[in-house]
Amino acid sequence: MNKYYPHLFSPIRIRNTTFRNRIFAPPTGTRFRRLEQERLFEADKAIGGAAQVTICETYVSSKYLRQTKQVVPVLDDPNDRLILAETANSIKFHGAVPSIELSHIGPYSNKHYAWSPDPIGPMEYTRPDGIHVRAMDEDMIEEAIEDFANAAAVAELTGFESIMLHGGHGWLIAQFLSARTNQRKDRWGGSLENRARFAIEVIDRIRKKTSKDMIIELRVSGDELVPGGQQIDEIKEFALMVQDKIDLIHVSAGIHEVRDTLTRMFAHTTFTEHGCNVYLAEAVKKVVKIPVVTVGGITSPELAEQILAEGKADIIGMARALIADPDLPNKARRGQRDRIRPCLRCNSCLHGCVHRDNFNCAVNPKAGHELLWKTLPTPTRSRKVVVVGGGPGGMQAAITAAERGHKVTLVEKSPALGGLLKISDQDPLKDDMQEFKKYLIRETKRLVPDIMLNTEGNPELMKKLKPDVIICAVGAHPYLPPVPGINGDNVITAVDSFCHPEKIGARVVILGGGLVGCEAALFMAHSGKKEITVVEVQNKLADPIYWRQSDPLLKALRADPRVALLTETSCREITSKGMRIADKEGNEKFIEADTIICATGLLSDRETVESLRFCAEDFHDIGDCVRPLKIMDAVQRAYFAAMDIL
Ligand SMILES: Cc1cc2nc3c(=O)[nH]c(=O)nc-3n(C[C@H](O)[C@H](O)[C@H](O)COP(=O)(O)O)c2cc1C
Ligand code: SF4
Known part of the structure; x- marks a missing residue:
């Protein structure tokens, strides 16, 4: 038995x-x-x-x-x-x-x-x-x-x-x-x-x-x-x-x-x-x-x-x-x-x-x-690999490189591994993602002895570490559109909204009704917020192509009386009292809100990528720092980049 x-x-x-x-x-x-x-x-x-x-x-x-x-x-x-x-x-x-x-x-x-x-x-x-x-x-x-x-x-x-x-x-x-x-x-x-x-x-x-x-x-x-x-x-x-x-x-x-x-x-x-x-x-x-x-x-x-x-x-x-x-x-x-x-x-x-x-x-x-993958060559030597960035792509690259016998150091500037997977920490609807984050962290710790947290992966550090190969997985920054008031104290990014729901007031406006914005809206509803408005400039919400995910998400949002979904609506201005919006005819309206969540996408951190490009003999950039896409794209590219180290 x-x-x-x-x-x-x-x-x-x-x-x-x-x-x-x-x-x-x-x-x-x-x-x-x-x-x-x-x-x-x-x-x-x-x-x-x-x-x-x-x-x-x-x-x-x-x-x-x-x-x-x-x-x-x-x-x-x-x-x-x-x-x-x-x-x-x-x-x-x-x-x-x-x-x-x-x-x-x-x-x-x-x-x-x-x-x-x-x-x-x-x-x-x-x-x-x-x-x-x-x-x-x-x-x-x-x-x-x-x-x-x-x-x-x-x-x-x-x-x-x-x-x-x-x-x-x-x-x-x-x-x-x-x-x-x-x-x-x-x-x-x-x-x-x-x-x-x-x-x-x-x-x-x-x-x-x-x-x-x-x-x-x-x-x-x-x-x-x-x-x-x-x-x-x-x-x-x-x-x-x-x-x-x-x-x-x-x-x-x-x-x-x-x-x-x-x-x-x-x-x-x-x-x-x-x-x-x-x-x-x-x-x-x-x-x-x-x-x-x-x-x-x-x-x-x-x-x-x-x-x-x-x-x-x-x-x-x-x-x-x-x-x-x-x-x-x-x-x-x-x-x-x-x-x-x-x-x-x-x-x-x-x-x-x-x-x-x-x-x-x-x-x-x-x-x-x-x-x-079954036909890729096996490395004939162990190389010194530094992975910069401890998100899903960085961890996957570190795991694969270590499994292939390379000597791996993982450098992460924040105090914890996980990268954007941290958005799953408090959202019960992301329990599967949370499990994946925990799995990646466990495997990274099991296979990679050298993990440097709170450490910026910059050219100075690379001079000290002297890697043969750098895998750069530094991710992306939230994109903040050029709207008056976007830098106000009441504006928070979508990622932060998932991590710190306690910082968000009872009335919320979410700028951006893509998959992330809609998921943030549902999370806000589950966190007990009283009024949640999603403002989306296009005439579609979530990601209709990924309807298997979007359909149940939108169904849940539409069934919730606290949630308003506004499409073909643009943000004109953010003030300390809320957001001024305009419909497609240009009719303006003010929505009172305590907090504005900005879910308008990510911008790749190309600056860090370029600063590291020539700090080692071989260099791979992977994941969101190349183009912010899905977890799958980061993990896949990470795996094959690590497989390419010979
Ligand atoms: C990529 C994919 C392809 C599938 N293809 C078939 C199929 O050809 N025939 C079928 O009866 N079910 C198919 N299914 C359904 C699965 O057999 C299974 O019933 C379903 O995925 C639910 O099980 P799971 O939650 O364990 O994935 C497919 C599922 C997936 C994810
Ligand atoms: S792609 Fe399919 S098998 Fe892979 S994690 Fe998603 S649902 Fe699961």
């Missing part, structure tokens, strides 16, 4: 397979579709100790594709078998069970190719984008069932030992199952028994076309979380209908087409509690006899252990936690809890792969770049 997390590390036997622990890596579609990259990304989860690794949504038919064949593997394409076989091997060779998610997206397919037919679904309708969806007739239903079964057979042939059948998130199986999307009058619609028929026939056909050892894990949405959508009571009934046919039931939530539900399905953020779907798994577990998997915002081994110990689920799905740190299972098992790199639940990974076909993780610079 594992002495740290006994339930989490107790093996479980399903069919003829023993899983080494209770941590599964659910699919995280990266859209790499480059053999080596996909293989290495998934292999790392197996190397890190997960019991099962499921590769992302693979489509059962190349007729019905959401993305092009360049980005998703398709099981009826013989060219993809090589990719799949190599990936399965890479998971299996490292002791995890290779699993593949089989999906038919039905109505959501797109006409990428000349041969793409119109999408299909249980019902005929016209999508909001004008695409006609055909109601599936008996032949089409039979074809889809056969596609699933053939795909499963190919999956087994290529080495997968487990199938995750996607019966949730609003894809085709879920469409048949839910009365919201299936009002057919024939044997495929109407009663739950009829609506479940498609799923059951798919499962039965898969059983026929695969060996007796093949594990079938059915992923469902325990609650579709939309009016008229499937709810847990029906899912429990459905689970009872299928439990003798499948091996595991995996309970997620939500549907992909309704943004609001994504925060419970894919993109749990800091606005959603950790383990937000556990109650759904628990409800299913109470009625079935097969193992139940829970998923959603479970990022710590403690929570995972607790869920298992309380009998709420049998297996824990950790998707993003294993992107953030694929070694989480091994570290937890060995009692190295403090060394687990925590996931921020920021959804940069999802954002990158969905919107930019560029998968990255905010805290794990290696994720998605395995092909690059």
Whole structure:
């Protein structure tokens, strides 16, 4: 028995397979579709100790594709078998069970190719984008069932030992199952028994076309979380209908087409509690006899252990936690809890792969770049490296350089490490970020013996330290716009507002309604301020591109009667009594306030960068001092700069 997390590390036997622990890596579609990259990304989860690794949504038919064949593997394409076989091997060779998610997206397919037919679904309708969806007739239903079964057979042939059948998130199986999307009058619609028929026939056909050892894990949405959508009571009934046919039931939530539900399905953020779907798994577990998997915002081994110990689920799905740190299972098992790199639940990974076909993780610079970092040369000598700046970028650079055998000194001018991550210290909505800050500080202290706090990294110091390499991570200063009164005693920067809420009066105006300004507004509301006004010159708030973060943030702000959100409004003047603003027509108004929070962005500290540029043989500037961006950009650049020291 594992002495740290006994339930989490107790093996479980399903069919003829023993899983080494209770941590599964659910699919995280990266859209790499480059053999080596996909293989290495998934292999790392197996190397890190997960019991099962499921590769992302693979489509059962190349007729019905959401993305092009360049980005998703398709099981009826013989060219993809090589990719799949190599990936399965890479998971299996490292002791995890290779699993593949089989999906038919039905109505959501797109006409990428000349041969793409119109999408299909249980019902005929016209999508909001004008695409006609055909109601599936008996032949089409039979074809889809056969596609699933053939795909499963190919999956087994290529080495997968487990199938995750996607019966949730609003894809085709879920469409048949839910009365919201299936009002057919024939044997495929109407009663739950009829609506479940498609799923059951798919499962039965898969059983026929695969060996007796093949594990079938059915992923469902325990609650579709939309009016008229499937709810847990029906899912429990459905689970009872299928439990003798499948091996595991995996309970997620939500549907992909309704943004609001994504925060419970894919993109749990800091606005959603950790383990937000556990109650759904628990409800299913109470009625079935097969193992139940829970998923959603479970990022710590403690929570995972607790869920298992309380009998709420049998297996824990950790998707993003294993992107953030694929070694989480091994570290937890060995009692190295403090060394687990925590996931921020920021959804940069999802954002990158969905919107930019560029998968990255905010805290794990290696994720998605395995092909690059695994092939970089190893240093042949130990160099003297001075890292200037103890924010996330500086700490990451120091950690990586030290891990690579260099002699590292970290110089930080303030009394503490952490840099801008200090904004998380008092904000309960930034608890994940706080964990990341603590992790970076712990790792820095563990690996870097020479940390100089309260020390300015200037050319004089460099003369004394004589580094071979300087990594300059000196960050950025708040940008203060040229507005009358901006230097007044009642003006505080957004960063300071997070650190010192006690300095802020009851009536607050926040200048700048970007992500930081809106987060500051919510923090002020949580800190008990009475009137909070956000003044934004553009016609948008927060960061609409990062809507997975912005949506719940704006929802919370709009629901709070103390908060006023003013867009297309500019600041004309700040006085000791408040702020004079003007709308886009130029109509002026005065808002009385005790404190003005300035959230108008950051300016890179280029002066310090340039003063240090020639103080060592090699020099790298990284993070906000190059361009103020996100944590991810700083951490990534830091890691690769340190990797470049040879
Ligand atoms: C980058 C990314 C890609 C994902 N791709 C898929 C996918 O292809 N199929 C799927 O069913 N779920 C997918 N998911 C959802 C995850 O499997 C999981 O249900 C979700 O992330 C919640 O778990 P977590 O909080 O542990 O991350 C994806 C999630 C992420 C973050
Ligand atoms: S990008 Fe953010 S949400 Fe995704 S795994 Fe990394 S830290 Fe977690």
